[in-house]
Amino acid sequence: MISQREPTDKSHIRDTAVYMNIDVKRTTYIIVLRLSLKRVTMQTITRFGVSIEPDLLEKFDRTMKKKRYSNRSEAIRDIIRQHLINEHVKDPNANVIGTLTMVYDHHSGPLVDRLLEIQHDHYQEILTTTHIHIDHDTCLEVLVLKGKTRNIKKLADTIKSMKGIKHGELVVTQQTS
Ligand code: NI
Secondary structure (H helix, E strand, C coil), X not given: CCCCCCCCCCHHHHCCEEEEEEECCCCEEEEEEECCHXXXXXXXXXXXXXXXXXXXXXXXXXXXXXXXXXXXXXXXXXXXXXXXXXXXXXXXXXXXXXXXXXXXXXXXXXXXXXHHHHHXXXXXXXXXXXXXXXXXXXXXXXXXXXXXXXXXXXXXXHHHCCCCEEEEEEEEEECCC
């Protein structure tokens, strides 16, 4: 059984009024429920049970504590969200947003010119760029990207495979939840 926190916002209870008018002779019951809009729109939490081998659960709990989760529910919710995002961004036509982080030596032949050229070719996908000079030779550059998975991955792969790029990492998420 998974322990789960109740929603902490209890303000809807304050706004809930119940009026009862009971006419016993007529045996009619009129019940008026006035619920606040907040109560109606508040997302409910569903509890569910999970069957799991003890040793697997033990490993999960160890990892969960290492990652600073205070309870299993929060950890499981994050894993589910991550899984859904991973599935979403797999679709070549999905709208994604993310970053490409790269490290390179700016002395590496025509790399800088080529990088600029590629970025101008993809101005529609690149929202912004940040360049930091790490030391005399090395640069860290971050591109903030937005567009279809297909185009973003193609751009990232083109840059990452260029001679002189020491490290490149693409991180994407879905544009809206
Ligand atoms: Ni630099």
